[in-house]
Amino acid sequence: MPSAIETRGLSRRFGDRPAVDRVNMHVPERSIYGFLGRNGAGKTTTIRLLLGLLRADAGSAHIAGIDVARDRITAARRVGALLEAQGFYTHLSGRENLDLSRRLLGLPATEPDRVLEIMEMTAHAGRRVADYSLGMRQRLGLARAMLGAPPVLVLDEPTNGLDPEGITDMRRFLRALPERANATVLLSSHLLGEIEQTATHVGILSHGRLVLEGALAELKAGLASEVLIETDTPERAASIARAHGFDVVRERDALIARFRPGDDSRHATAALNRVLCIAGGVRVHALSPRQRSLETLYRQAANTAAPATLSA
Numbered sequence: 001m002p003s004a005i006e007t008r009g010l011s012r013r014f015g016d017r018p019a020v021d022r023v024n025m026h027v028p029e030r031s032i033y034g035f036l037g038r039n040g041a042g043k044t045t046t047i048r049l050l051l052g053l054l055r056a057d058a059g060s061a062h063i064a065g066i067d068v069a070r071d072r073i074t075a076a077r078r079v080g081a082l083l084e085a086q087g088f089y090t091h092l093s094g095r096e097n098l099d100l101s102r103r104l105l106g107l108p109a110t111e112p113d114r115v116l117e118i119m120e121m122t123a124h125a126g127r128r129v130a131d132y133s134l135g136m137r138q139r140l141g142l143a144r145a146m147l148g149a150p151p152v153l154v155l156d157e158p159t160n161g162l163d164p165e166g167i168t169d170m171r172r173f174l175r176a177l178p179e180r181a182n183a184t185v186l187l188s189s190h191l192l193g194e195i196e197q198t199a200t201h202v203g204i205l206s207h208g209r210l211v212l213e214g215a216l217a218e219l220k221a222g223l224a225s226e227v228l229i230e231t232d233t234p235e236r237a238a239s240i241a242r243a244h245g246f247d248v249v250r251e252r253d254a255l256i257a258r259f260r261p262g263d264d265s266r267h268a269t270a271a272l273n274r275v276l277c278i279a280g281g282v283r284v285h286a287l288s289p290r291q292r293s294l295e296t297l298y299r300q301a302a303n304t305a306a307p308a309t310l311s312a
C-alpha cells in the first residue's frame, strides 16, 4: 500500500537530547494512524517536522510523495492540520473565519461551504465563533484543516478538553474522515482508548524512537493470549507455573500467564490448570482470558525502549 506519510531516519535534537530519534514511519494511504506516546515522547516534534515548521537534523520526511525539506510549500499544500491553538476570530462567524483562511490559501469561494457540510456545521455557519461550544470549535478547526482537500490530515489531540458528548461526536467524525474527506489521518494522542476506538493503524513513540508500528488488528492478532489467574496463593502459583515453563508475570495485584503467540489458548489454559491444581495443589478460583488490547501492545513496546538505548 502506498504511504501518505513516510519518514526515513528522521531525527531532531534539542541541545544534546534527541527528541525524535531515527524515526522510520509509514502511514498507509486512507488509514487512520494513531500516533501514540507519553507526554514528551516526541509526537509534537515529529508533527512539526512533518509540517515543515521545524528542520530535521537528519533523515527525511515525505508527505504524499513530496519531500518536506526540498519542497516545503508543495508539501504544506498536501496536508491540513488541526493543532492545539485554533486561532479563530471569535467575533466573526464560522463561515467568515473559513473564508479568511480560504482567501489566504487562494482557494475557490465554494470551499468553506463544502467543508462545513462535511463537518455537519452548515446550520451553525452564520453564528459567531464566540457562541460555539468547544466541540463546535474543534469541528470548525477540522473543517478548516480540510480546506483545499489535502490528502493528508494531521490532528494533534483533537478531543483534548471536550466533554463526553463532544468526545463521542468527534470520534464519529474521525472514523468517517478517510471516506468523507478522501484523506489519510494522522491522529496524535496520549490516550490509548481514543486510538483503540478510532485508528486502523498505530505507531508508538517512546523516548523519540518509533518502537512499534503496524495495522492495529494485525498487531493485536500477533499478541500472545493471556489469562488472569485467580488464587489465594499467587506466589506459590507463580513459582509452580514457572517451574513448568509458563511465562507468568505480576501486574499490580493480578497474576497473569502469557502464552506463546500461536499457542492454542484453550489447550494452554487446560495445561496451566492441570499444573496448578493437580501437580501443584494450588486452589484456583478462576482462569479468565484477557482481551488482547492496545494497552498490552503499548506496555510491551514501551518496555522495549529503555532510555539507555537512546544515545545516538
Ligand SMILES: Nc1ncnc2c1ncn2[C@@H]1O[C@H](COP(=O)(O)OP(=O)(O)OP(=O)(O)O)[C@@H](O)[C@H]1O
Pocket (backbone or CB within 6 Å): 014, 018, 019, 037, 038, 039, 040, 041, 042, 043, 044, 045, 046, 190
Ligand atoms: N523547542 C524546544 N526546546 C527544547 N526542548 C524541546 C523543545 N520542544 C520539545 N522539546 C523536548 O523534546 C522532547 C519531546 O517533546 P514533544 O513536545 O515532541 O513531545 P510530545 O510527545 O508531543 O509530548 P506532549 O504530548 O507533552 O506534547 C521533550 O523532552 C521536550 O521537552
